[in-house]
Amino acid sequence: MPLDSYIQQLGDIIAYIGVLVVLIGVIITIGRLVHFFATGFDEEYSKKLRHALMVYLSLGLDFLIAKDVIITLLLEEGDYRSIIQLAVVIFIRILLSYFVHLEEGSLHGFTPAKKKKRKR
Secondary structure, eight states, X not given: OOXXXXXXXXXXXXXXXXXXXXXXXXXXXXXXXXXXXXXXXXXXXXHHHHHHHHHHHHHHHXXXXXXXXXXXXXXXXXXXXXXXXXXXXXXXXHHHHHHHHHHHHHHTTOOOOOOOOOOO
C-alpha cells in the first residue's frame, strides 16, 4: 500500500473523529435542551447551553482543519483551490473561537474590553 493511501486514510479517520465530536455535542445539547424545556426557562442555563454547543463545534472543526492541513500539504501539493478551501475553513474556525470566547466572557460577567478615555 503506497504512502499516499495511508495519509488519505489517516486524514479520513481524523475527519470522522471531528464529525463524531460534533454529533456527540449535538446529541448532548439536544438532551440538555429537552431537560431545559421540561424544567422551565432559565436565562443562565440557556447561555451555558449555547456555549457548550459552540465548544463541541469548535473542537470538531479543529479535527477537520487538521485533516485538511494534512491532505493539502502532503497530498495535493498546495494547488490554489485546496489552499483557498483550507483558508476558508480556518477563517470559520477563528470566528467560531472568537464567539466562544465572547460567550464565555458573558457567562462570567465580563464584556469585551473597551478603551477608557484618559483624563488630562
